[in-house]
Amino acid sequence: MEPSSLPPRLDLTGITKRFPGVLANDHVGFAVRPGEIHALLGENGAGKSTLVKMIYGIMQPDAGEIAWNGQRVTIANPKAARKLGIGMVFQHFSLFEAMTVLENIALGMDASIPARALEAKILSVMGQYGLKLDPHRIVSTLSVGERQRIEIVRALLLNPKLLIMDEPTSVLTPQEVDQLFVVLRQLASEGCSILYISHKLHEIKALCDSATILRGGKLVDTCDPKVETSRSMAEKMIGGSLKDIQRNADRSFGPDKLVVKALSLTPPGAFAVALREISFSVRAGEIFGIAGVAGNGQNSLLLALSGEEVAPDHGAVVVNGDAVGGLAAKERRLKGMASVPEERNGHAAVPTFSLTDNAVLTARDRLGMVRAGLIDARAARTYAGEVIEAFSVKATGPGAAAESLSGGNLQKYIMGREILQKPQVLVVSQPTWGVDAGAAAAIHQALVDLAATGSAIVVISQDLDELLSLCDTLAVINEGRLSAPMKVADANIEEIGLLMGGIHGEGGSAHAA
């Protein structure tokens, strides 16, 4: 680390940004020293993204000052930011799917460099930091971890003095996270400052030198994550005490409610992953987690379980002793099987429909909302109201359009819509994706409570922490194959990570999938 007499690499004072109806950043100020790894913590909507967008020149602050190496600067656009030496790796990669790695990197460069010279530079940077990537691959054929490497290489080629990483690990396997941290520590040791945005507190404790916490657009605290506990930082983040999942410690499981036997299925679509011989069973009262890196068949599995894709073998999916493999979603619902897909807007709910109408879509048969082909509007409205009430959904009422709700509130509503139908089997995908910690805790608790009433629950998630805290049993999906289930109580993170990366058993050579 460099002497503290140097001016801070980045110094923010009084940064304020207002959007119609919301103050996204309210007098936020903190400093990042040269070579420091600085965490920016906060829930969704706390104003982290807005703040870094202003640092990277995508937006302009309404008030406040940005100083760079002690000089006051105005960062008019991303180009100006890069010129100063600010690089950014986005959460949602700004990549061009149909183009090669090389073309993608060339697009991120401000100067025009001949393709061959650029390729040589890329190879040298990758060698320096131990990153592996073929410059001529088409991006759409790459894994998420490899895509992130493109972004990192693109940023590193500009010799950044400050690298902004926006939630970089949300889609990586534990091994890929370790590799990433090695690169980041090497960069920091060379004097590059890193602004690391995340809500994964153990990562911040492991990696960062200091942490700035935002809540509701305001700065709450700048602290040392090595001194703080994960819990104390989480409580600063949500501004209250964190609720643990409450459940019966010595719960027991009933008979099998959901049995999947050698389910093989290839959904249509060029990018769909085929399921291969998937077998597992979930007992009454059990929460069964399916871990895996995105794009390994999770979507196909959800479609196959919900009935959106019918299995070729009628006996491949059994609910409560009834074979349902050949039934479509509507019939499976009548048999007591409900599901919540990953995408809230457009898959789980129709964005422009009211909450009432969205309730009718999945609850009409189980709750008798349709008589003689006509919708019983009162029953539907009452049910939507019950869901809003029971799950503390922030909405103007049952008539509010689904798209008018925030992500977390819509997710609570959709989960509530299924849970209050008391399904025998519930399949959910990414139940807390993009949802803030408070709403996530509420959703987790609702799942645990549903299981306690004797339902069988399948949770498909890329968030390993979520699965470890929520599930009783866990299996890993990789390239459409499901590993043997293991009890969460005696699961080994290392082993799960290897399974997620596609290593089955011992002795396989490490290949980051």
Place this chain on the structure above:
Amino acid sequence: MTLDLIIAALMTVVGLTTPILLAGLGELVTEKSGVLNLGVEGMMLMGAISGFAVTVFTFNPWLGVLGAAFGGAASSMLFAVLVLQLNSNQVATGLALTIFGTGLSSLIGLSFVGRIVPPFSSIFPAALSRHPVWQVIFGYSPIVYFALIMVPITAWFLHRTRAGLILRAVGENDHSAHSIGYSVVGVRYAAIAFGGAMAGIGGAYFSMVITPMWAEKMTAGRGWIALALVVFAGWRTGRLLAGAYFFGILMALELYAKAAGFSFMPSQFWAAMPYLMTVAALTIISARGTQGANAPACLGKPFLPST
């Protein structure tokens, strides 16, 4: 069939191909930037009347071609402001541009009906351009050679230059391009203008070379064939050239069928063939299940940077 007949047939094919090749190249570039401009027919007609009018006043067909390019580009700017600045629906706006271009060109053209324009002088010596055999290579208007030269130039621009890379990037993922710092709207304005200019020159080929005089709606739906051609070509320049000649042969068969029953199928069959072939090409591309379609991912979507 005699040699004369074969040469006449070949020259007909080249003549029919040139306008759709020009308009198709322009539309290809526009679509590569992520904008679907269905106004090709209208822009061709605007180019046809602009080129014709400029030539009538200046007696210079070269200035006429410039005027046609300007007329096509100017009408495309109307579309560009609506879809880029006001985020209107591209399909509806493109259709409106076709209707508008058809109407406005007819209105302007009223006072030009019956006028004639001086033809292009050949760029090759008469010994070649009038030669009974060699005219099949040298006997065309300069616009034909311009269209052919533009094929490799467009391919080179799209795939070898940085500006072309940025243009494709904007069409592939507008939000990413914006977040890197490229002007999505600026690139799209330029691409739409290029598409308009090329369609305009394609239209001028009708009013200045084929007839050469003005008649309303004289492009006779070739703008739609150019649109089908881009899809048929799978958004690739090389295939666009091949496709344009293939469509040109089909259109020639239509003409011969109409003129002399010189064909084993009714002319309407041949008129429908380019569209049927496009459907067939799409089916083949889709059945192969690869990304062979090469369609820009953002095609037809408005760009709203705030979200």
